[in-house]
Amino acid sequence: MNKKIGTKILGTGSYFPEKILTNADLEKMIETSDEWIRTRTGIKERRVSEKDEPTSELAYRASIEALKSANISLEQIDLILVATITPDMLFPSTACFLHERLGLANPVPAFDLSAACSGFIYGISMAKAFIESGLYKTILLVGAEELTKFTDWTDRNTCVLFGDGAGAMILSASSEDNDILSVFLGADGSYSGLLDLAACGTACYKKASINERKIKMQGREVFKIAVPKMALAAEKALNFSEKELKDIKLFIPHQANMRIIEAVAKKLGISMDRVFVNIHKTGNISSATTITALDEAVKTGKLQKGDLAELIAFGGGFTWGAAVIKM
Ligand code: COA
Numbered sequence: 001m002n003k004k005i006g007t008k009i010l011g012t013g014s015y016f017p018e019k020i021l022t023n024a025d026l027e028k029m030i031e032t033s034d035e036w037i038r039t040r041t042g043i044k045e046r047r048v049s050e051k052d053e054p055t056s057e058l059a060y061r062a063s064i065e066a067l068k069s070a071n072i073s074l075e076q077i078d079l080i081l082v083a084t085i086t087p088d089m090l091f092p093s094t095a096c097f098l099h100e101r102l103g104l105a106n107p108v109p110a111f112d113l114s115a116a117c118s119g120f121i122y123g124i125s126m127a128k129a130f131i132e133s134g135l136y137k138t139i140l141l142v143g144a145e146e147l148t149k150f151t152d153w154t155d156r157n158t159c160v161l162f163g164d165g166a167g168a169m170i171l172s173a174s175s176e177d178n179d180i181l182s183v184f185l186g187a188d189g190s191y192s193g194l195l196d197l198a199a200c201g202t203a204c205y206k207k208a209s210i211n212e213r214k215i216k217m218q219g220r221e222v223f224k225i226a227v228p229k230m231a232l233a234a235e236k237a238l239n240f241s242e243k244e245l246k247d248i249k250l251f252i253p254h255q256a257n258m259r260i261i262e263a264v265a266k267k268l269g270i271s272m273d274r275v276f277v278n279i280h281k282t283g284n285i286s287s288a289t290t291i292t293a294l295d296e297a298v299k300t301g302k303l304q305k306g307d308l309a310e311l312i313a314f315g316g317g318f319t320w321g322a323a324v325i326k327m
Contacts, residue, residue, distance in 0.1 A: 003175045004132075004175075005131060005132050005134060005173050005174070005175065006132070006173075006174045006175070006176070006177050006178030006179070007127065007128045007131045007132060007171050007172070007173070007174065007177075007178060007179060007180045008171065008172050008173070008174035008176075008177040008178075008179050009169060009170070009171055009179040009180075009325065009326075009327065010069075010070035010071075010072060010138075010170040010171065010172050011066050011067070011068070011069030011070030011071065011072075011169070011170045012065075012066055012069055012167065012168065012169050012170075012291065012294060012295040012298055013062045013063065013064065013065025013066030013067070013068065013069055013167065013168045013295060014062050014065060014165065014166065014167040014168070014288075014291065014292040014295040014296070015058050015061035015062040015065060015165065015166050015167075016047040016058075016164070016165045016166075016282070016292075017047045017048060017049040017050065017053060017058065017164050017165070018047075019047060019048045019049070019050065020045050020046075020047060020048075021045060021046055021047075021048045021148075021163075022034075022044065022045045023037045023038065023043070023044055023045065023160070026159070026160055029153060029159075030153070030154070030156040030159065030160075031156060032156050032160060037160045038280075040257075040259070041160065041161060041257050041258060041259070041279070042257065042258025042259070042261075042277070042279045042280055043160065043161065043258075043279055043280060043282075043283045043284075044280040044281065045280070045281055045283075046148070046162065046163025046164070046281075046282060046283030046285075047163050047164050047165055047282065047283075048148045048163070048164055049146045049148065049149070049164040053146075054088040054094075054097070054146070055084055055086055055087060055088050055094050055144045055145065055146045055166070056088050056094045056097035056098050056101055056144070057101070058144050058145075058146065058164065058165065058166035059082055059084075059094060059098045059101075059142045059144035059166045059168070060098055060101040060102060061166065062142060062144065062166035062167050062168040062292075063098065063102060063140055063142060063168045065168065065295075066140070066168035066169060066170050067140075067170065069170075070170035070172075072138065072170065072172075074102060074103075074104060075104075075105065075106060076137075076138045076172075077104065077106075077108060077138055077139070077140045077170075078106070078108050078136045078137055078138055078139070079108055079109050079110070079127075079130060079136040079138075079139045079140070080095045080098060080099055080104075080108065080109070080110035080111075080139075080140045080142075081095065081110075081111065081112075081113060081123050081126060081127060081139060081140070081141045081142070082094045082095040082098060082110075082111075082112045082113070082142045082143075082144060083112070083113050083114075083115065083119030083120050083122065083123045083141070083142065083143045083144075083287040084112055084114070084119065084142075084143070084144050084145055084286075084287055085114055085116050085119065085145065085197060085286055085287065085316070086144075086145045086146045086147055086149060086150055086197075086286070087112055090200065093110065093111050093112040094112050094144065095110035095111050095112050095142075096110050096111075098110065098142065113126065115187075115287070115315065115317065115319045115321075116195075116286060116287070116315030116316035116317055116319055117254050117256065117284070117286045117287060117289065117313050117314060117315025117316065117319070118185070118254075118287075118313040118314060118315045118317070118319040118320055118321045119143055119286065119287030119313075119315070119319075120141070120143035120167070120287045120288070120289075120290050120291045120311070120313070121183065121185065121290065121311055121312075121313050121321035121322065121323050122185060122319070122321060123141045123142075123143065123287075124141065124169075124171075124180060124183055124311070124323045124325075125183040125185055125321070125323070127139045127141050127169075127171045127180075128171070128180045128183060131171060131172070131173045132173075134173075136173075137172060137173045138170065138171070138172045138173070139170070139171045139172070140168060140169075140170055141168065141169045141170075141171060142166060142167070142168045142169075142291075143166065143167050143168075143286075143287035143288040143289075143290070143291045143292075144165075144166035144167075144287070144288055145164060145165065145166070145285050145286045145287055145288045146164045147162035147163065147164060147215065147284070147285065147286060148162060148163065148164050149164075150197050150199060150213075150214055150215050151214060151215060152214035152215065152216075155214070157217070157219055158214075158215055158216070158217050158219070160283075161256070161257070161283060161284050162215065162283055162284050162285070162286075163282050163283030163284065163285050164285060165282060165285040165288045165292050166288050166292070167288050167290075167291030167292035167294070167295050168291065169291060169294075177326075178326075179325055179326040179327070180323060180324075180325055181240075181241035181242075181243065181308070181324040181325065181326060182237050182238075182240035182241035182323065182324045183237060183240075183321065183322070183323045184233050184236035184237040184240060184321060184322050184323075185233075185319070185320070185321040186229065186232075186233065186319070186320045186321065187317050187318065187319045187320070188317070188318050189317065189318075191225065191317070191318040192316075192317065192318075194217065194218045194221050194222055194225075194318075195215075195216070195217045195218070195222050195315075195316040195318070196215075196216055196217075196316060197213075197214070197215045197216075197316070198213055198216070199213050200213065223257065223259070223260060225314075225318060226256065226260050226314040227260055227263045227264055227267060228267070229314050229318065229320040230253060230254070230260070230264045230312050230313070230314045230320060230322075231264050231267040231268055232320070233312055233313075233314070233320045233321055233322035234251070234264070234268055234310060234312045234322045235268070236322065237310060237312075237321075237322035237323055237324050238310065238322075238324060240324075241324035243308060243324060245268065245269070245270060247308055248274070248308050248309065248310050248324070249274075249303060249304075249307040249308055249309060250274060250275075250276050250297055250302055250303055250307065250309045250310075251265070251268075251270060251274055251275045251276065251309070251310050251312065252275075252276045252290055252293045252294050252297060252309055252310065252311045252312070253265075253275065253276075253290075253311075253312045253313070254284075254289050254290055254312065254313035254314055254315065255277070255278060255279035255282060255283075255284060255285070255289040255293060256279075256284045256289070256314070256315075257279070257284070258277065258279055258280075260314075261275060261277060261279070264312065276293050276294075276296075276297050276302065277293075278292075278293050278296055286315060287315075289313070290311040290312075290313055294309065294311065297309070298327060303327045304327070305327060306326065306327065307326070307327050308324060308325070308326055308327075309324075309325055309326075309327060310322060310323070310324050310325075311323045311325065
């Protein structure tokens with residue numbers, strides 16, 4: 001009988017554009033204050049991509065870092081998955097642009113997946129299923145976003161929240177290890193109107209105003225639903241993994257708002273010293289938050305080899321999800 005295939009995490013990487021937009025910069029653009037933004041969101045600054053630096057470029061740079069950390073050659077990759085809601089174009093996919101930018105000689109499949117801020121966790125679930133079914137052996141999974149290009153810079157309710165960045169993970173088939181212990185995903189489309197980016201989608205192509213093509217959000221309503229759904233996802237994934245809260249070294253929630261993160265920790269009954277936070281310097285970068293936070297936790301030694309972590313996310317759709325992983 002064939003030995004069961006597990007999914008091993010070989011490496012992670014991340015990349016942020018160089019340009020920093022601080023709360024002080026925003027004070028010059030809209031009626032706001034550093035104090036309001038910090039106390040309501042926890043954000044102090046965010047990164048902003050250049051006009052000629054598309055999402056696939058951030059994805060490329062994060063992928064190169066992940067390949068280095070995994071210590072594998074490009075040619076070992078046999079599938080590219082990119083989670084994004086801010087693609088270079090409607091098509092070709094950002095994954096195809098990344099394929100080209102990497103200079104991959106192999107015509108391996110490449111496609112995007114759209115699950116907003118839960119995108120990377122949806123991606124982990126897909127990568128695990130592809131690997132453990134035996135279909136693909138080594139997957140490059142990326143979460144990459146340029147939300148600042150779809151931000152309404154006249155709307156102080158939303159423009160203080162978002163940033164740009166990308167993170168990548170290499171996952172591979174293993175007969176010895178299984179680093180993705182469990183994944184739980186959920187969605188409820190009835191909430192779609194509370195947080196959206198109509199952009200140039202087919203439902204909205206008649207919209208004349210450019211500002212109608214930007215991210216729109218009813219922040220307070222999103223907040224109320226995000227907290228219970230993230231806590232639920234965390235509990236479900238933990239149950240599926242047959243682990244307990246005490247077994248998790250670090251909880252890595254979606255970095256949308258510091259108050260959401262604290263409320264989820266309180267609901268789960270965990271202290272904040274077990275929760276990874278880097279929102280102060282990134283803002284909300286949607287599908288890239290959990291992977292860039294995980295990468296930073298690994299690189300700063302907060303997560304060591306063999307430690308368990310739980311990624312937890314919530315986003316537009318609404319979508320939510322959590323994954324228990326071993327580094
Ligand atoms: N600077 C100063 N004042 C601001 C402001 C800003 N950037 N943005 C909003 N305000 C004002 C509002 O106009 C309002 O003023 P009013 O009372 O005179 O009408 C006041 O602050 C309170 O607004 P409100 O929307 O009730 O604030 P809030 O405490 O709910 O915080 C968010 C707003 C957006 C920070 C908060 O709702 C939030 O974080 N929601 C979740 C958003 C999120 O993370 N979404 C992504 C999930 S994936």
